[in-house]
Amino acid sequence: MDAARGDTTSPHPLADDLPPWPQDPPAAAATAERAALEDEAAALEEQLATLAADASPALRAAVDALLDLQERRERAADRQVRDRLETLARVNAELATLRRLPSAEAMIAAAPRTACAACGFDRAVLYRVRGQELYAEAFHVEGDPEAAARLLRYSREHPAVLATQALETEMVRRRRPMAVEQAVGNPRVFADLAAAYDTHSYVAAPIMPEGRVIGFLHADHRLKPRKVDEFDRDALWAFAEGFGYAVERARLADRLRDQGRELRHLLRRTEAVVAEYLDAEVELGSEDAAGTGATRVTAALLPAADESGLPESLSKREREVLALLGGGASNAQIAARLFISEETAKSHVKRILRKLGAANRVEAATIWLKAQPGR
Numbered sequence: 007m008d009a010a011r012g013d014t015t016s017p018h019p020l021a022d023d024l025p026p027w028p029q030d031p032p033a034a035a036a037t038a039e040r041a042a043l044e045d046e047a048a049a050l051e052e053q054l055a056t057l058a059a060d061a062s063p064a065l066r067a068a069v070d071a072l073l074d075l076q077e078r079r080e081r082a083a084d085r086q087v088r089d090r091l092e093t094l095a096r097v098n099a100e101l102a103t104l105r106r107l108p109s110a111e112a113m114i115a116a117a118p119r120t121a122c123a124a125c126g127f128d129r130a131v132l133y134r135v136r137g138q139e140l141y142a143e144a145f146h147v148e149g150d151p152e153a154a155a156r157l158l159r160y161s162r163e164h165p166a167v168l169a170t171q172a173l174e175t176e177m178v179r180r181r182r183p184m185a186v187e188q189a190v191g192n193p194r195v196f197a198d199l200a201a202a203y204d205t206h207s208y209v210a211a212p213i214m215p216e217g218r219v220i221g222f223l224h225a226d227h228r229l230k231p232r233k234v235d236e237f238d239r240d241a242l243w244a245f246a247e248g249f250g251y252a253v254e255r256a257r258l259a260d261r262l263r264d265q266g267r268e269l270r271h272l273l274r275r276t277e278a279v280v281a282e283y284l285d286a287e288v289e290l291g292s293e294d295a296a297g298t299g300a301t302r303v304t305a306a307l308l309p310a311a312d313e314s315g316l317p318e319s320l321s322k323r324e325r326e327v328l329a330l331l332g333g334g335a336s337n338a339q340i341a342a343r344l345f346i347s348e349e350t351a352k353s354h355v356k357r358i359l360r361k362l363g364a365a366n367r368v369e370a371a372t373i374w375l376k377a378q379p380g381r
Contacts, residue, residue: 047076086237093125093241100124101248110256117249118146118154121223125241128229129154129203131161133222139165140174140196140222148229157203166196174210178219183211183246185239207233211243215250223249316377319361327354331367332374 017024032038051073058066100120107113118130128148133140142161147154168175173184173194189195189205199205208226212219223246226234320328323344330340341351355367364370 090237090240093237094244097124097241097245097248101245101252104249105252105255107256110253110260113249113253113256115144117223118144118225121225121242121245121249122146122148124245125225125238126227127225127238127242128227130223130225131157133161133166133224135168135178135220135222136165138168140168141165143221160202161199164198164202166199172196174222177210177212177222181212181214181217181219183209183239183243185209185234185236187233187235204228206231209234209239209242211239211246213246213250213253215254220250222246316374317361320358324354324358324361327351328358328362328370328374331355331358332371334371 033041054069054073058069061069100123104113104116104120107116114132117132121127121130130146131142132144134143135141142158142165145154145158145161147157166172166174168178171194173186174196176194177184186192186195186209187207189200189207195205203226205226205228208224210222210224213221213223223242225238225242227238316325316328326344327340330343335343337348337351337355340346340354341348344351355370358364359366359370362370362373364373
């Protein structure tokens with residue numbers, strides 16, 4: 007094998023299933039096509055130059071102008087490609103900034119501003135689909151936060167309805183963005199909002215992280231001013247798609263954090279109840295004479311309560327609750343001690359206060375303490 011030339015006489019066993027590498031491997035189809043076109047153009051230019059040598063000066067000038075025009079068209083196409091790539095890079099950077107925000111709500115509030123920064127728009131608004139309405143969540147006007155606040159208030163006071171003929175309804179159905187070059191007088195545009203915004207040309211893109219449209223981004227170049235084009239549509243579409251996935255992820259993270267807090271709270275309460283029962287005295291006693299003589303374990307969880315001095319209307323359970331209340335127990339502690347819900351404990355306390363004629367828990371506890379022997 008000649009390592010310098012890359013010739014292979016004994017391929018590695020792992021490469022047995024691969025096709026052989028040719029001596030002159032072809033280029034990519036697009037690269038080959040471009041090279042062929044360039045060769046063809048060069049040959050044609052040479053032919054034109056030869057033919058124009060004996061032609062009139064006017065014809066030679068026209069040929070030179072044509073060649074110059076072609077070069078300028080190629081440069082313009084290259085600039086357009088670069089602009090698109092730069093815009094997509096900004097979209098990616100702004101979405102990364104959004105993903106670093108602490109919550110989905112913060113991302114929603116910042117979305118119109120970052121859409122303008124990424125795609126070069128002057129204004130942008132984020133709508134949430136609420137039933138058959140578009141509810142404005144956030145608005146951005148470049149360099150004019152007061153105007154953004156006014157337009158946001160107006161949008162919320164006059165939500166757009168997703169009627170059958172509306173362009174946004176079609177976008178919901180087709181799951182595609184749109185560029186509206188002429189908004190004024192367009193029967194499929196939300197005329198009230200277009201008049202309030204003084205919108206003449208805009209792009210709109212649906213937000214649909216799970217295939218279901220949950221909102222829209224609208225944007226325009228009103229302050230420049232200029233019409234929108236297909237490139238604006240595609241740029242906003244790329245931003246809206248990335249934003250939808252970012253919000254979906256943030257919502258999931260928010261739910262996980264909320265569930266984590268609830269779980270930690272539940273664990274703390276469980277630990278407190280377990281510790282309370284572990285500290286309680288345990289009494290070992292035998293069955294009564296009529297029983298089987300089996301041993302039982304009774305947790306002495308309730309303080310001893312004297313029956314004298316308390317209203318006869320108090321039930322046995324209410325007396326147990328009052329005894330715990332007199333010991334300073336909270337509703338949660340009473341519920342844990344008696345194996346009842348906290349709402350049931352609250353109900354018992356209310357009835358006890360009414361029967362005792364006590365104004366509050368402290369007064370009820372005082373009545374219980376005074377009823378104890380030696381008081």
